[in-house]
Amino acid sequence: MNRPLIRIHHPGPSPCLTAALRDLRGELAELGLSGLFYWVTVEQCTRPLTHRGMGWYLYDRRIIRMPRWNRRAAKASARASGSKHISLRGVLRHEFGHALADLLDLGDRPEFRSRFGQGETITDYAAENADEDFAETFMRYATWRGQLRRRSPSPALRRKWAYVRRCIIEAAQRRPRLLVACPSCGSDVACGLGPRRCGACRAPFLVA
Numbered sequence: 001m002n003r004p005l006i007r008i009h010h011p012g013p014s015p016c017l018t019a020a021l022r023d024l025r026g027e028l029a030e031l032g033l034s035g036l037f038y039w040v041t042v043e044q045c046t047r048p049l050t051h052r053g054m055g056w057y058l059y060d061r062r063i064i065r066m067p068r069w070n071r072r073a074a075k076a077s078a079r080a081s082g083s084k085h086i087s088l089r090g091v092l093r094h095e096f097g098h099a100l101a102d103l104l105d106l107g108d109r110p111e112f113r114s115r116f117g118q119g120e121t122i123t124d125y126a127a128e129n130a131d132e133d134f135a136e137t138f139m140r141y142a143t144w145r146g147q148l149r150r151r152s153p154s155p156a157l158r159r160k161w162a163y164v165r166r167c168i169i170e171a172a173q174r175r176p177r178l179l180v181a182c183p184s185c186g187s188d189v190a191c192g193l194g195p196r197r198c199g200a201c202r203a204p205f206l207v208a
Helices: 015-030 071-081 086-104 110-115 130-143 155-172
Strands: 038-042 064-066 194-197 204-208
Touching: 015 071, 015 086, 015 130, 064 086, 086 130, 086 155, 110 155, 155 194
Parallel strands: 038 064
Antiparallel strands: 194 204
């Protein structure tokens, strides 16, 4: 059975995060992924967190928890990833890469494990493991609009790049189906856009 294909949602007021998500949606649309991805609730945390306190890899599926984004958080994330600079949009691209991998069940595919987690990596942080390798490669793919901007990339890196492209094509060809997470009880509710009511707790909410 295909996993549900769902949409990014940001429930809270945060001009910085809202702007980054708006830009990300535009990038995903250029890649052919407009509306064809996991329902990802992006939460703005109430207190500052380190890079380890945000992201898809916390095994709380379909939720990305972002810290209050400021210069301190950016420096901490850049230091952890081995980068000179990291942007809020870059972090969101990376976390969406995890969501895409989860959507396609890449961890169960031998070809995924044979490509990622070894060989040349696109960033220092990508060398952590196969999952981070894929997420970082997807992040650069989205940033560079599919053009591998690296002088003399190794065959291993070229294979990773091509694999990300195939994953994007596979996800874009799937039939979309919306699955909304009720903000009150967390139950999954299949529905369209607009005013809705949860079938489990009967709480009203708006899908925008």
